[in-house]
Amino acid sequence: MKTIPKTMTGACLPGNGTVAFKTYKIPPLKHGEVLLKIKASTICGSDIRCIYHEHLGKGPEGYQPGTIAGHEPCGQVIATGKGMRRFKEGDRVIVYHISGCGLCNDCRRGYMISCTSETFRRAYGWQRNGGMAPYMVAEEKDLVALPDALTYADGAQVACGFGTVYEGIQKIGVSGNDAVLITGLGPVGLAAAMICRAMGASCVIGVEALPERIRIAKRLILRKRSRVKLFDHVLKANADNVDAIKALTDGQGCEKAVECSAHPDARLTAVQAARKWGKIVLIGEGGLMSPEFAPSRDIIHDQKMIVGSWVTNLCQMEDLVERLVRWDIHPADLITHRFALEQAPEAYALMSSGKCGKVAVCFDEERNGQMF
């Protein structure tokens, strides 16, 4: 039995572009709870969009000031409360990042993200303490087993980014038939490219605004020592993107589009560069659709389908980790920078600058993982 301290230092986000460190008690475990030793905790674009600069989020995205940040936690169970049904000390786990009531219709589908209980829906890193600390209390029902072939840094990204992308891709379906357009090549867009490629997409085209991210996207490969690049083409975001994408796809456009930027122009590009009968999934959050969007011209007469997608369900997350192993792909390959918890201010500032791929705060054996 490892010695568990009574208190720990955790990082919270005051909402003014800084990170604050506070001392938190490690509470006794209640029925159905586990204590995790956090090993990797990655930063999501939503942390920056809704919390880091300003506490913008409302409702499910409302951050409770002082809460330990981090909604992509992955670690090892080091203690358990009473009433465990499946997980035990020593297990390596990912935390599905929203704890739901378990009883509403959405929770019963496994979509705790959409839980309708105002009292019991609490997301880790938003309304209850998350992964930017050495320890975290989680509920057993929120855990997903991390396969041995995946590292903790792989698992952290499944908790939000990869899980989200996998769900969106399931909704539109991707196979070897498809040329896929991905707009916004932050960590979510890069994850989309990795999964689409693994699922056989025969052409992957990316559109991104920032030069650093274009450079990173061009270098990425599907797996170590592979010759398969994640992207066939990476375009700088501009007004000619739709024409350029059509030119790359026999004048027709892509069968599928995955929008990961939330920028109004990129949303319109995703819709217009999808071909007739094409399917588009909107994942990037916040903001508006371009005022240029003309439904009859842009989707109705071309029989296109637009779908929205919010995080994923527990069962899909379990399927995803199994498939990551089968495909032999590692989300951690998208991590360009690893930091210790004390360096969390640098980690958030870097993610906010966009001059990076995925940014991770790592502990213990994950500290020295391979860099980009």
Ligand SMILES: NC(=O)c1ccc[n+]([C@@H]2O[C@H](COP(=O)([O-])OP(=O)(O)OC[C@H]3O[C@@H](n4cnc5c(N)ncnc54)[C@H](O)[C@@H]3O)[C@@H](O)[C@H]2O)c1
């Ligand atoms: N739907 C969901 O469940 C879900 C889950 C997680 C994250 N998200 C959202 O997904 C988005 C992406 O997350 P991320 O972590 O990659 O964040 P990010 O902010 O790092 O990535 C967004 C990228 O879009 C790029 N971009 C901006 N304008 C563009 C344009 N006109 N054309 C092309 N690219 C453009 C940015 O430069 C950036 O690289 C965020 O909005 C995040 O909140 C949604």
Ligand SMILES: [Zn+2]
């Ligand atoms: Zn997220």
Ligand SMILES: [Zn+2]
């Ligand atoms: Zn619920």
